[in-house]
Amino acid sequence: MNDNLIITSKADIMIVDDTPDNIRFLSTLLQEQGYSVRKAISGKMALTAIRTVLPDLVLLDINMPMMNGYEVCQELKNDEKTKTVPIIFISALDDVSDKVKAFHLGCADYITKPFQIEEVLARIQHQLLIKNLQSQMRSQNAQLQKTLAELKTAQAQIIQKEKMFSLSQLAAGMAHEVNNSIGFIAGNIEFARRYVQDLLKLINIYQQEYPQPNPVIEAALEEIDLEFIVKDVEKVLDSMQTGAERISTMNLALRIFSRLNESDIKPVDLHQGIDSTLVLLQQRLGKEGRDWEIKLEKKYGQLPAINCYASLMNQVFLNILNNAIDALESKLQSADNTSITPTICIATELTEGQTAIIKIKDNGTGIPENVREHLFDPFFTTKPVGKGSGLGLLTSYEIVVEKHKGKLTYQSTLGEGTEFLIEIPVNLTQT
Secondary structure (H helix, E strand, O other), X not given: OHHHHHHHXXXXXXXXXXXXXXXXXXXXXXXXXXXXXXXXXXXXXXXXXXXXXXXXXXXXXXXXXXXXXXXXXXXXXXXXXXXXXXXXXXXXXXXXXXXXXXXHHOOOEEEEOOOOHHHHHHHHHHHHHHHHHHHHHHHHHHHHHHHHHHHHHHHHHHHHXXXXXXXXXXXXXXXXXXXXXXXXXXXXXXXXXXXXXXXXHHHHHHHHHOOOOOHHHHHHHHHHOHHHHHHHHHHHHHHHHHHHHHHHHHHHHHHHHHOOOXXXXXXXXXXXXXXXXXXXXXXXXXXXXXXXXXXXXXXXXOOOOEEEOHHHHHHHHHHHHHHHHHHHHHHHOOHHHOOOOOEEEEEEEEOOOOXXXXXXXXXXXXXXXXXXXXXXXXXXXXXXXXXXXXXXXXXXXXXXXXXXXXXXXXEEEOOOEEEEEEEXXXXXXXX
């Protein structure tokens, strides 16, 4: 079956020989077998013809004036475009050293003159069969590479979906429990404040009515330092109130971020989603544990309610902001950059084409050239082991481009920073 495939496919064979009789004989023989034949009577002419249109096989004479077959072979094998074309040497030279040299230069086979017709045809057909199989193998390998890339992407999506499902369940449980607990605390702080004020009022009355306490009471007053307690108790209660309010804010941000039980497209306020994400990242943005904090600049435009998958878009904001913080931390670890003010700027705008653009820009390390082509590859990360999964930007790309029919692009200058641009339609429809 393979033999018939080679004959009927009209393989293109280039004959290179300075002897017209040899060319005429080989040309007639091969054309009778159904092959397409081209001819060249010199090495230079052959190189020009081969580079113009690649043949399937070259029959190459060794002894030619000006440029012999060895030199032609070497030229072809040194050229990326022509190095895969199989070459069969045809020569009256039958010395072992000549054959060794030919194979060393990269020829596929060697035929000695005078020709044996059956041998010539068999060797040609054999090399064409090998070339055909190699071509099939390259095609299959390319398909396998494509399939592997698709599998990696699918695996990354499955991992991310499982991760998001687990996070949603965890967020739901946390939000419920925290909401109940903080409700008890916040609801009782005001009562505690009133009770403390009543007790202090009562103590004050006692002090007025009995200005000279007995020794036991006087010793107790000195031990507990009543004067300090009176001054500090309001501060303690205020701190508790502030803490409860902060937890409530965090809890609300968590609920907004995860958009619990909202898996469909709905009109949402993107600014609210960005702000809730920033609340969750407050610890990473603040000064806690280091001598610098990240400056936030918000340049929000006038955006209408955007039809989108809210929780997925919040995940995109989280991924890109986390990367921006990582880039800033990496830059600030260098002694040469301690004088810069680490900054993240978030800007939004509405385009005439009814799309919303969100720009997230940092003045961090920037993205190296050798990393950019792999930026959206699954499992690719430049972060230390355990610090990054290599899924963040891939997931963000899938959410923006695949789920929202939008665009996710970036601009980066090494050493100066990176800006990611998210563009999604205002009125995404369910697909």
